[in-house]
Amino acid sequence: MPPVSLFGPLDALVGDHIEYVLLAVVLANFVTRALAHRRHVRQAAEGGADAMMRFLPHTISNILLVLVSFYYLTLHHHAGIVTSVLVLGLFITDFFEFEARKVEARRDIPIERPKGAIAASLLTLTYAAYQSIFFVIEPAWQALV
Numbered sequence: 001m002p003p004v005s006l007f008g009p010l011d012a013l014v015g016d017h018i019e020y021v022l023l024a025v026v027l028a029n030f031v032t033r034a035l036a037h038r039r040h041v042r043q044a045a046e047g048g049a050d051a052m053m054r055f056l057p058h059t060i061s062n063i064l065l066v067l068v069s070f071y072y073l074t075l076h077h078h079a080g081i082v083t084s085v086l087v088l089g090l091f092i093t094d095f096f097e098f099e100a101r102k103v104e105a106r107r108d109i110p111i112e113r114p115k116g117a118i119a120a121s122l123l124t125l126t127y128a129a130y131q132s133i134f135f136v137i138e139p140a141w142q143a144l145v
Contacts, residue, residue, distance in 0.1 A: 020132050037114060048106070094114070
């Protein structure tokens, strides 16, 4: 358990494994993003921009990702601030990518993948993986540094 416990029982249960929880939520966000994109393409084909709606599991995944990154910030300040900035960037990018898909549906052009959100997700995944599974590359890192 961390020396300073802001959230008491939650810190005792999750505090030591928060990096893995963060990695799992980032990966779940990838899955929901793919499902949301498929749904948006189908909705645009069936009813145009007016039929497109946000995908609830992806919205929940985004909110959960923000909450987990803020909780991580309370436990590990430096890594948490970096993660929170990356996640907030991803959250904002996701918001505008949905609006861009609606514009594409209104203009009757093919719906593209959310490239900006995918890039932000990959960056977030890279950092979360670095924080959680660093032990995999630690021997090589120790040899270099």
